[in-house]
Amino acid sequence: MVEKVLRKDNWLNFIQALTDARDLWLPVKDGSMQKFAPYSEENKGALEEYTNSDVPPKVAVFPQTETMFRFQLGGQQVELPEGEKGKVFLGVRPCDARAMSIVDSVFQWDEDDTYYSDRREKTILIGLACHEPFLNCFCTSLEGSPGSTQGLDVLMVDLGESYYLKAVSDRGNSLLQEIGNVLDDASDEGKQADEIIKNAEEKIVRKIETGDITEKLKQLWEDPLWKQVSQSCLGCGACTYLCPTCHCFDIQDEVEGYEGRRCRMWDTCMNSEYTLHASGHNPRPSRRDRTRNRINHKYYYYVEKFDKIACVGCGRCITSCPVNIDIIDILSRVKEAL
Amino acid sequence: MSESFEPNIVAFLCNWCSYAGADLAGTSRVKYASNVKVIRVMCTGRVNPLFVMNALQQGADGVLISGCHPGDCHYMEGNMYARRRFGLLKELMEFIGVDPRRIHMSWVSASEGGKWKEVVEKVVEDVSEVGPFEQFKRDKINW
Amino acid sequence: MVEQTTIRQKAKEIVAREDVRHLIGWRKGTFGYRVSPYWVETPEDAEELIFSPLCSPNLTNYLTLEEKLPLPKGEEPDRRKTALLVKGCDSRAAVQLLAEKGIEREQVVLVGLPCQGVIDQLKLEEKYPEGSSGVNAEWNGETIRFTFPDGEKEFAREEILADDCLSCRYPNPVLADEMLGEEVEAWSDGKNAGVEELEKASVADRWAFWEKEFSRCLRCYACRNVCTMCYCEDCILERLNPNWMFRSVNHSENTAFHIARAFHLVGRCVSCGECERVCPAGIPLGKLNQKLVKEVREQYGFEAGVDPESIPFQASYNPQDQEDFIL
Numbered sequence: 157m158v159e160k161v162l163r164k165d166n167w168l169n170f171i172q173a174l175t176d177a178r179d180l181w182l183p184v185k186d187g188s189m190q191k192f193a194p195y196s197e198e199n200k201g202a203l204e205e206y207t208n209s210d211v212p213p214k215v216a217v218f219p220q221t222e223t224m225f226r227f228q229l230g231g232q233q234v235e236l237p238e239g240e241k242g243k244v245f246l247g248v249r250p251c252d253a254r255a256m257s258i259v260d261s262v263f264q265w266d267e268d269d270t271y272y273s274d275r276r277e278k279t280i281l282i283g284l285a286c287h288e289p290f291l292n293c294f295c296t297s298l299e300g301s302p303g304s305t306q307g308l309d310v311l312m313v314d315l316g317e318s319y320y321l322k323a324v325s326d327r328g329n330s331l332l333q334e335i336g337n338v339l340d341d342a343s344d345e346g347k348q349a350d351e352i353i354k355n356a357e358e359k360i361v362r363k364i365e366t367g368d369i370t371e372k373l374k375q376l377w378e379d380p381l382w383k384q385v386s387q388s389c390l391g392c393g394a395c396t397y398l399c400p401t402c403h404c405f406d407i408q409d410e411v412e413g414y415e416g417r418r419c420r421m422w423d424t425c426m427n428s429e430y431t432l433h434a435s436g437h438n439p440r441p442s443r444r445d446r447t448r449n450r451i452n453h454k455y456y457y458y459v460e461k462f463d464k465i466a467c468v469g470c471g472r473c474i475t476s477c478p479v480n481i482d483i484i485d486i487l488s489r490v491k492e493a494l
Numbered sequence: 495m496s497e498s499f500e501p502n503i504v505a506f507l508c509n510w511c512s513y514a515g516a517d518l519a520g521t522s523r524v525k526y527a528s529n530v531k532v533i534r535v536m537c538t539g540r541v542n543p544l545f546v547m548n549a550l551q552q553g554a555d556g557v558l559i560s561g562c563h564p565g566d567c568h569y570m571e572g573n574m575y576a577r578r579r580f581g582l583l584k585e586l587m588e589f590i591g592v593d594p595r596r597i598h599m600s601w602v603s604a605s606e607g608g609k610w611k612e613v614v615e616k617v618v619e620d621v622s623e624v625g626p627f628e629q630f631k632r633d634k635i636n637w
Numbered sequence: 638m639v640e641q642t643t644i645r646q647k648a649k650e651i652v653a654r655e656d657v658r659h660l661i662g663w664r665k666g667t668f669g670y671r672v673s674p675y676w677v678e679t680p681e682d683a684e685e686l687i688f689s690p691l692c693s694p695n696l697t698n699y700l701t702l703e704e705k706l707p708l709p710k711g712e713e714p715d716r717r718k719t720a721l722l723v724k725g726c727d728s729r730a731a732v733q734l735l736a737e738k739g740i741e742r743e744q745v746v747l748v749g750l751p752c753q754g755v756i757d758q759l760k761l762e763e764k765y766p767e768g769s770s771g772v773n774a775e776w777n778g779e780t781i782r783f784t785f786p787d788g789e790k791e792f793a794r795e796e797i798l799a800d801d802c803l804s805c806r807y808p809n810p811v812l813a814d815e816m817l818g819e820e821v822e823a824w825s826d827g828k829n830a831g832v833e834e835l836e837k838a839s840v841a842d843r844w845a846f847w848e849k850e851f852s853r854c855l856r857c858y859a860c861r862n863v864c865t866m867c868y869c870e871d872c873i874l875e876r877l878n879p880n881w882m883f884r885s886v887n888h889s890e891n892t893a894f895h896i897a898r899a900f901h902l903v904g905r906c907v908s909c910g911e912c913e914r915v916c917p918a919g920i921p922l923g924k925l926n927q928k929l930v931k932e933v934r935e936q937y938g939f940e941a942g943v944d945p946e947s948i949p950f951q952a953s954y955n956p957q958d959q960e961d962f963i964l
Contacts, residue, residue, distance in 0.1 A: 551889055591848070613964050
């Protein structure tokens, strides 16, 4: 796998090379929000003050609203979407890429979700290693790292005057070779990069112990801690929409006149209609049940099904929760409850 | 906007006064612009202000609500509630950035066929000046 | 100004009462500038209560947010009262709920705390980025004093308070069973509601502004869930039959969502500022709601949440209501 170096004064050529054949998405600032958006004349990216995007890059493979097919009323025909042009996402933090590989297990499980898989195949992820933890990062507690390569095609590390790029997958390898004319070969920059990543790991402050979390959660079904941590929950969807591993969706038909489309959009398990049956019965009628479900899903059910914890420690849920419900706090209570 | 822009205007008319007034304009063979599509409701008090929002979303360029004069409502006070609601809806819409010339309210009684013609002509003129509504119209079904 | 010890003492007394189930207040959050709503069940819990310029959450919301679950046969529902710590705006929310018959007076015990305004976290982060360690804050006359890990800093109130607080007309609770501390003088007549800039802008500029803001909306419904006045069990914003706005996230549906919500709050919004605070996308919803609050007050002479016996605004009319907009 090739290793290259990009001098910072060559940045624009690098961007040009990437946009030539594909859509390039990178982090931009929209008001107070950081998110991924297509590169354009108006949107040249905002990597200088970039920490991590508020909306995770899962939008690359799992957009917030996606049309599944179109139809005409009264007709028998259904029109499927054409495949998309390939996209390159630049500046993906390692935790978010890990999250995508964790979510792959669901979308490529017994039935392959073609909408997801098609995008996953066509999206190239260029990661950017973290120099320091952001506000609520705890990736190292969950087998992650500021320089993890899982799920990425290329990993970039900012060395100050230049970037070190390492190809991780075959796709990443071909990409780096394709744009090789704007890059130089790496010599010992790899070692510098490793130092930076190691320093970043040591700076992480927030930690949890996840050793036997699944076993503990199995025994805590009726524990009063769930009521305590969920009493202030508003039941909004902020934590779920900003979570890189959350993948619930709703499917609705939208009809205008004689045309319509079926589309799927993000849904949240914190909403009161989450498991509302058509009969009116709801097995999870209260916020306590739904909060318990969310934590169990990430740390217990997902582990039982796919042997992975569906949380990467990005901390977005903690930062975005308006009433300060903190997953690290919940997990430490789980630890103490037994 | 080109000369040929014909605005699409949805009108909510109360059954007892404005609808009858519009009907009178018809039977009197009054000529007026034909851009208005009428939806008859029993009283303007029944009109949910979100109908206006929804009409704009679905392709209307302007909306008109017309009812009985205050004091003459068939249901005593329905138009009074409507007056409050639409006063504030216009403020809200104007604050969001929807041109106030798109949303109108009028009192047209059952005998005012002539006034109906004037109201329609005014509304069509205003909306034609502003142009087609694109701000938060629902896109045609596309990907 | 209210002393923390006074609040804790009062909380202990109230929680010890037999007819009170629990008291809801605030306690320090797990990091940075956060404050967490806290349920005091026993007198010992009351030691953790705080009251500072960081205490933004409107606790009245929990009166209607709590689910009434079906009970096992023979079990009676817990009809004990809920006690709440309320600032000026929070008490107005409680009063508005009473006026709309959303709650009953016997259900609540209101502990009133005169408030000098809470901070806007986005404004504070521009001056001092949020860190992991907790931060203390206190009112200090014309400034707010913060104790950061590296020392104390003071910022002027006009620079750091939430927009809704800067135009607050009711810093003292309007209804309370117990009032703690001394009353504070109102510092605003509400005219400066933060909407002047938009009011002066042209219609096209206003749309450009709102279009950009609404494009960030994730439809997470945080604004609706945190609003005390939004407590319909079958909310129009997510109804499927009839489907007022599609669930898909695009410019049309997002705008419709915000118009519908703002309109449902006409004559009911108490300017607590929560909707703007909780929005993960930082949309200035306060401006939208404040504009209508201002219009209702100036053109119709009505203010929400002041008189628990008042008839709700949209359920009433005045024969002399203005009709200059009517053809």
